[in-house]
Amino acid sequence: MTIWRRRSWMAIIAAVFALTFVLAGCGKSDNNQNNGGQPPETQGGQQNEQTETGSNETSGGEEKQYYVVMVTDVGGVNDNSFNQSAWEGLQQFESEYGAKVDYLQSQSDADYVPNLNQFVKNGADLTWGIGFLMGDAVKQVADQNPDAKLAIIDQVVDAPNVASVTFKEHEGSYLVGVVAGLMTKTNKIGFVGGMEIPVIKRFEAGFTAGVKAVNPDANVIINYTGAFDAPDQGKAAAATLYNDGADIIFHAAGATGDGVFNEGIERKKAGGDVWVIGVDKDQSITFGHDITLTSMMKRVDQAVVQVSADLVNGRFQPGLTELGLAENGVGLPENNPNVPEDVLKQVDEYAQKIVSGEIVVPSE
Structure with a gap:
């Protein structure tokens, strides 16, 4: 397991x-x-309070x-x-x-x-x-x-x-970096960030470390858009990365990442061999398995x-x-139909090493 x-x-x-x-x-x-922002109606027209024991009942039994x-x-x-x-x-x-x-x-x-x-x-x-x-x-x-x-x-x-x-976003990002490093065909991999703040830098640091752990020859190209709510900027950033030869892009950019997926979908339909790695949720549910390689789940x-x-x-x-990984707070989705079993096996081996402390993932 x-x-x-x-x-x-x-x-x-x-x-x-x-x-x-x-x-x-x-x-x-x-x-x-x-x-x-209006509160729900309280029973009996009165505001209910929690008792000292943590019960969900009010002093009146409601x-x-x-x-x-x-x-x-x-x-x-x-x-x-x-x-x-x-x-x-x-x-x-x-x-x-x-x-x-x-x-x-x-x-x-x-x-x-x-x-x-x-x-x-x-x-x-x-x-x-x-x-x-x-x-x-x-x-x-x-x-x-x-x-x-x-x-x-x-x-x-x-x-x-x-x-x-x-x-510990860097721990989960390390694992999707392992996937990208093992599956890239061009040895060029993209990262699209939203704002350049500490939490997003953790995504970047962990992802880059995971790629390099399994594929030292791969080049990770970084592109920050400066926004979490600009799909058009995400699409432009993805286009630049794909044009530079990247075949896999990992985004940590909120709604800006929708544009990354949109660009990837267009290129896929045109015959391009490209992928996107989703973030926070299993984004294959939204964008489909045809373009979503996997996702870095953040629960x-x-x-x-x-x-x-x-x-x-x-x-x-x-x-x-x-x-983090030990608490099941980050990781891959349960189902990864686009990731070969041998790659998933290596992902699991790296995950075990992170949890045990054998590998300490950089956070910046």
Whole structure:
């Protein structure tokens, strides 16, 4: 059994709700209309409170409906990547716990604080900020609202009411680098990043190290677009890399990566022998197996589920949680029909060495 298939708490939840994700598809479900940050109606017209024991019942015996929400970064909730994965996690949490969930999309960084405040002021039990760029905003809102509970993905916020979740993206990226290094036919491999920030640099560093570990002769060509919400820029970046001879491109660029896939699909239809490696989710679900070589799964969805569930169960824990290969927080999808078994075997061998500490993957 491969390392990314370990039955950790994240993998177990993922298995139980895999069908839910397939049925949910992309975007927002019909029964989860964004209501502008307004809280759900409380039973009996009163705000319910969690008891000291963590029970879901109020002092009057009524069951509390939790209100857990998220604010996206500029990539938007339908980015086929990071924000969408977080939203799918909240939908899974809603299904399991009967909670009310909602989101607000940020059109620019100026929206972060107002969007977070809107949810906090309207009584959200837990408010998520999705993404590294929201760190300062989450810190500001947390400090101004010490009784509120907040959580953030990909950034560490030092506040007594904030749970921070980060990932070892470099470990999972190393593994898809192994795939690319073993499968390239041109010895030219591309990487398209969004903004050049620490989290994306971890993707780049791990990917490059994985390629070089199995194919020292390969050249990894780096291209940062400076945006997570610009598919046109992603398409242009991919065109440049393919024109330079790259036959495989790995992107870590949010919705900008949609353009990378679009360029790859066009070239594939024209007879080109090119591939794209997806990020955050199994992007073959969106873009198909004809162009998706594999994906670097980053289980943002399961992190959102677990922290939100901890709140319901009275175990909300501020502070940092870091998830890597050992915790099944990153890795390849369960199914990789375009990757030969001998390559997958080598991927698993490298994964075991990373988990054991024999290989320490660079993060920058």
